[in-house]
Amino acid sequence: MTAPVTAGRRYAGAALDRVEGLDKVTGRAAYAADHRPADLVHAVAVPATIARGEVVQVDVDAMLKRPGVVAAIWHGNAPRLATSDEELAVLQSRRVAYRGQYVAVVVAETPEDAREAARTLRIEYVAEEHDVILRADHPRAYRPENVNAGHPSDTGQGDPDAALAAAPVVVDEEYGTPAEHNNPMEPHATIADWHGDGLIVHEPSQNVSGLRATLASLFGMPPGHVHVVSPHVGGGFGSKAKTLPHTILAALTAKQVGRPVKLALTRRQLFVATGYRTPTVQRVRLGAEPDGRLIAITHDAVMQSSTLSEFTEQTAVPSRVMYAAPHRRTTHRVVRLDVPTPSWMRAPGECPGMFALESAMDELAIACGVDPVELRVRNEPAAGPESGLPFSSRNLVACLREGARRFGWAGRDPRPGVRRRGRTLIGTGVAASTFPALRAPSSATVRAEPGGRYTVRIAAADIGTGARTVLTQIAADALGTAPAAVTVELGDSALPPAPVAGGSMGTASWGTAVVRACEELAARLEAAGGTVPDGGLEVTADTGREVRAQERYSRHAFGAQFAEVGVDADTGETRVLRLLGVFAAGRVLNPKTARSQFIGGMTMGLSMALLEESIMDGRFGDFLNCDLAQYHIAAHADVRDVQAYWLEEEDPHLNPMGSKGIGEIGIVGTAAAIANAVHHATGVRIRELPIRLDKLVR
């Protein structure tokens, strides 16, 4: 583990083009919904139109008389599933837990017939009173055992209340982030095809091994009888990482009708049952000396989940890592409402949590009259502030300094609302970014052929990140060959099991297994005199033991983001004129795909800052703005000048590649940097996202 991480590298660190890039841009790459098995029928999921209650009756008979309709399935005639997971127990109960929950499915020979049948299906409900609005003082808020990623709900040190009462400078504010929805370019779709007692599922998945296990368990069969095929995924951001109800619905329907079934969600349906970022209500209190050195940090976060399952975002967790302070506390509370279950959306926890913490740090900088870059430098901890563990590497200060230099931060006039270009108010802001550097056990197989070709096989996922390309580079280095001699097969559950493309840990986890398999293969080849036997040579590695035995360090990537905004003095329209990030994330394995990850995350953060909000209607119990005309995601015109840089970071405590994850850190801190810049431009502090014109026009 402490061997130099740069030895023998030729291709890791090179800006290789995506190995499947040409297939994608020429349309040759087949996505799940492109797959058309013979005898295919089309299913459309029918959503509940009440937020809580029961389905009494579904008029199946009328539906079956329609031309082209093959089946209509609801709780009353659905096959039973073996699960206690209420989220996935589709059509297993009369209960409706949220508006939009699938209560029936209609199957027809054409998608048009199926859609029309679903539209006109008559369903009788008994509705009950529902409760869908999150409030910080909700009487049913409770402390969950753990929050997402296994973190404890609450932590504390010292006596923060007393320290805050005595602190010379105090910031005590509430921040809010709205519900937000992932909108990958490729909507979710499943093709389920039963062959005897085996099930083949084509669907875009961030976790084919996990999906296989869940499907096998639900349908009561050995995992080997389930085959998940997912060679290309058109974006996920977390929304294709967990097994979702529509997948179960497709498999159940295909079993019932005895034909392969295609169930493709519409864009509107993505806003219901594919997960979303929970709204958050956060209170951050900072107590400091007049020079800005922190005495106390508290971060209390309230989130929502559904009545079906508890998912609590780890919103306050970044405050356990960022800054030194002797007195501290973090808490998480969750309210179970009659809403769909929230789930992962790029940097769950870190992203909304750092909006609050980094906005509060800006407020503290102003209260103390200290430059916001300098304030952060002053509060740099020597070791994990709560864990006490040494950092494997931590270069936040270097990112802040390098970012400030590149951005032209020096000499910034801190006064708000005094810079104008014509009718535009100009301001700049900074915020820090962080994301844990995680790794999970994985297996991988590598096979050498006599002709000098190698094949790496691993049930990893390339969700547009460049994973296939980076694993090719990693394998080429480990084998001492060229990338062109290596083929990486991934996105298939028949391949050696591998963990989810999530938590920014894909490359670290899969790459470790690929390196170990390649090392072992190279050793065996050497032992055999360097000649590949006629039948080829194959080695499988499993990193379970290595990953579990890794030394205890606080492992995190860090970054600093700088924003310049223009706010129209007449209309309150905010446009981000410049966004510049500097990141320290271990070794960057492919500058080309890494840059896309960083600027992609920052762009999504810009979108979160200014635009994104899923609007819940408390009376109906569903989100109102369920299309891309109403749910605004940044358009090209919003994204003007986004630059990402990174520092070379040597960290021997990570993995054989020396890399930290880069998929999520780009979105962490962006919204705070922009909100801080808006304050600098206007003097108006926006503590509730998004920063839309109605909050600034006057």
Add this chain to the structure above:
Amino acid sequence: MRPFAYHRPETVAAAVAQAGGADVMYLAGGTNLVDLMRLGVLTPATLVDVTRVTSATIEQTPGGGLLVGAGVRNSDLTAHPLVRSRYPLLAEALLAGASGQLRNMATVGGNLLQRTRCSYFQDVTKPCNKRDPGSGCPARTGDHRNLAIIEHSEHCVATHPSDMAVALVALGALVHVEGAAGARQVPMPGLHRLPGDDPSRDTVLVPGELITAVELPALPLAARSLYRKARDRASFSFAAVSVAAALQVEQGVVRDCRIALGSVAHVPWRAGRAEDALRGAPATEQEFARAADIELEQARPLPLNGYKVPLARNLIVRALADLAAVR
């Protein structure tokens, strides 16, 4: 969507004849109608495709105006040299709307007849008096952040979404229509109607009437004009509020002006009170603000859209100040 019959006649007369029955709708660019059919908001039994019958040409009229065929694409209209030189507010309004792809498809006639983007209207599982008369208006007490502040009714708080129509209302365009009862011309404003107690009807057109052309009057004043659109997203976004304005100043005094507002009412809103207040007044920022305030006295914002009042005021003042070059 519901199955439908599709006709593609070759003449206006044939189109009008085919549109005689119940449940018939005209189809032009389809950029809004097809969406609404997919959502089940509109379920016509018959579509009459008018892309072959309406003119796609722009001609000069003897009086010095332009006659724009209803089939002219938005992208062609905004690019036309005479539109750009004589009616900058119209060229700018068109460019501010939708996306390049949509403007290439959308026609002038269809743009005028697009429907509100109120989210309740677009969701058939919810009440909406415009879609389902008598079912109620949940927007009034729900999400109306981007809905009307002027002349809404207890039955409907929707806004008309078009940018182009705001410019046409400012210009006083004439809409040429043909129906079973013959041809007529409808002046703008006047094509679109306020919601009152029947928001299901967006316009004064009777069933089966087809827009064949839009006539832009000769209006020298419009050569000095602009369109400003405030919106959340920098492109591909409906207006929070927009303003179309034209101004003629002589010796520091407003000789004539045209002002219209978008996204404040069920109709593209001609700010007639502000215009009246300005004619003959000094061309100063103070006077522009005074005129804007006079217009907006009639605003009755709802709990979530009060911001539209200062936004509309600021946009009017800025537009006029820029046109007068007094700021």
